[in-house]
Structures are given as C-alpha cells and as structure tokens.
Amino acid sequence: xxxxxxxxxxxxxxxxxxxxxxxxxxxxxxxxxxxxxxxxxxxxxxxxxxxxxxxxxxxxxxxxxxxxxxxxxxxxxxxxxxxxxxxxxxxxxxxxxxxxxxxxxxxxxxxxxxxxxxxxxxxxxxxxxxxxxxxxxxxxxxxxxxxxxxxxxxxxxxxxxxxxxxxxxxxxxxxxxxxxxxxxxxxxxx
Amino acid sequence: xxxxxxxxxxxxxxxxxxxxxxxxxxxxxxxxxxxxxxxxxxxxxxxxxxxxxxxxxxxxxxxxxxxxxxxxxxxxxxxxxxx
Numbered sequence: 001x002x003x004x005x006x007x008x009x010x011x012x013x014x015x016x017x018x019x020x021x022x023x024x025x026x027x028x029x030x031x032x033x034x035x036x037x038x039x040x041x042x043x044x045x046x047x048x049x050x051x052x053x054x055x056x057x058x059x060x061x062x063x064x065x066x067x068x069x070x071x072x073x074x075x076x077x078x079x080x081x082x083x084x085x086x087x088x089x090x091x092x093x094x095x096x097x098x099x100x101x102x103x104x105x106x107x108x109x110x111x112x113x114x115x116x117x118x119x120x121x122x123x124x125x126x127x128x129x130x131x132x133x134x135x136x137x138x139x140x141x142x143x144x145x146x147x148x149x150x151x152x153x154x155x156x157x158x159x160x161x162x163x164x165x166x167x168x169x170x171x172x173x174x175x176x177x178x179x180x181x182x183x184x185x186x187x188x189x190x
Numbered sequence: 191x192x193x194x195x196x197x198x199x200x201x202x203x204x205x206x207x208x209x210x211x212x213x214x215x216x217x218x219x220x221x222x223x224x225x226x227x228x229x230x231x232x233x234x235x236x237x238x239x240x241x242x243x244x245x246x247x248x249x250x251x252x253x254x255x256x257x258x259x260x261x262x263x264x265x266x267x268x269x270x271x272x273x
C-alpha cells in the first residue's frame with residue numbers, strides 16, 4: 001500500500017472507507033454519540049468532554065503510534081463510528097478499540113467487515129505479530145465479534161473498568177496472533 | 191428430543207427471529223446468516239431470563255451453537271434438580 005507513516009491513512013473494505021479523522025468530523029452527530037448512554041455503555045471515554053477537548057484529543061493521533069480512523073459507508077459518506085489503533089512497535093503488539101455510534105448500523109456486521117482491514121493493516125503493513133483488546137465482560141455483541149474473528153480469551157481483569165453507574169467492572173482480554181489471522185484468511189479463501 | 195433441547199431451539203429461534211422449525215439441528219455461529227452480534231445478545235439475555243440468573247462470563251464466550259445452548263440448559267436443569 002502507498003502510505004507514509006505520519007500521514008493521514010485510508011483503508012477500504014467492501015462497503016466502507018476507513019480514514020484518519022479530521023477536525024470537521026467532530027460534528028454534532030459525532031458529539032451526540034457521547035451523550036447516548038447505550039452507545040457509550042461499554043466504551044472507555046469521558047462522556048462529559050467539551051468540543052474543545054475532543055479537538056485536543058484528536059490532535060494526539062499521529063498516524064504513526066496512534067490512529068483514530070472514522071468509519072464511512074461508501075453509500076452515504078456519513079461517519080458511523082471509529083477505531084482507535086495503538087501499535088507498539090518494540091513488542092510488535094497492537095491494540096484496537098471500536099465504537100459504532102450510529103444505531104442503525106448495529107447488528108449489521110460492520111465491525112467484523114471493517115476490523116478485518118484494520119487487522120490486515122496492523123499485521124501486514126505495520127508488522128504487528130499480535131493484536132489484543134479488552135472488553136467489558138457483559139459487552140455481549142463485542143464478545144461475539146471477537147469470537148467470530150478468531151480471538152482467544154486470554155484472561156479476566158478483575159475490576160479493571162468502571163461502568164457508567166460508577167461500579168467497577170471485570171474485563172476480558174482477547175488476543176489474536178498474526179499466524180492465526182493468516183490461517184483464518186487462507187481457510188476462508190479456499 | 192428432551193425438554194432442554196426443545197427449549198434451546200425455541201430460545202435460539204426467538205433470538206434469530208426464525209420459526210423454531212427453521213432452526214437446523216447443527217445451527218451455529220457462522221452457519222446461520224442471522225446469527226449476528228445483536229442476535230447473540232438477544233440469545234444470551236433470553237437464556238438468562240429463562241434461568242433467572244446471569245450466566246457465568248465464560249459461558250458468554252462458549253455458546254456458539256444450538257447444541258451449546260441445549261447443553262447449558264440441561265446442565266442448569268440438572269443443577270436445580272440436585273439442589
């Protein structure tokens with residue numbers, strides 16, 4: 001792929017474009033996701049942050065060590081969610097997180113389709129050898145998606161998160177090795 | 191077919207929004223098109239409602255087929271019969 005680290009990144013899946021978010025993407029629609037308790041139920045983010053704080057946070061993504069990729073359906077071009085990618089080059093381990101803010105796109109396989117190209121990018125373009133993530137133990141759709149993409153449950157972090165009700169919550173750690181991902185893709189292409 | 195198998199088929203059909211008769215004996219994640227993340231959440235919540243308790247976290251990860259649901263319900267029924 002033609003891309004220079006540090007420059008905005010764009011990836012494509014069958015139905016979506018993933019690209020580095022821009023200040024103009026922090027629009028009212030995006031801001032509304034942070035006010036939706038159901039959207040943010042399991043997402044570790046400050047739901048009370050100001051628009052200025054959102055802009056400052058976006059600037060921390062350098063498209064080298066930290067990526068914030070918006071998810072845009074090709075059919076509409078309106079952002080429906082986003083990924084965070086955190087590759088650690090010295091260990092060749094990357095972490096991802098994803099949020100689908102637009103409820104109309106829940107249960108439509110968006111995460112599995114788009115995360116597949118994210119995995120290809122992390123494994124093949126950035127040279128990661130493992131991808132991991134954590135997920136609240138009651139985030140059933142996310143657990144389904146990790147399982148569907150071949151992740152293994154590697155552990156349970158007790159009281160590692162804080163729910164929207166302020167109570168501490170347990171979180172799973174999921175992991176996927178590059179060889180496992182490649183084998184999975186090879187099997188599907190047969 | 192025992193009671194647990196029948197109940198499992200009804201719960202899974204409800205989650206998948208299918209007629210129970212249309213749920214194949216070997217129905218599983220990856221083989222049923224409508225078994226997506228939201229359907230899986232509906233299934234787990236329906237099982238929990240039927241059992242009257244939250245499932246063990248490991249069970250959320252292990253359930254991947256009609257057979258898994260039936261086995262879980264059978265195990266729960268046996269546990270309650272023994273207690």
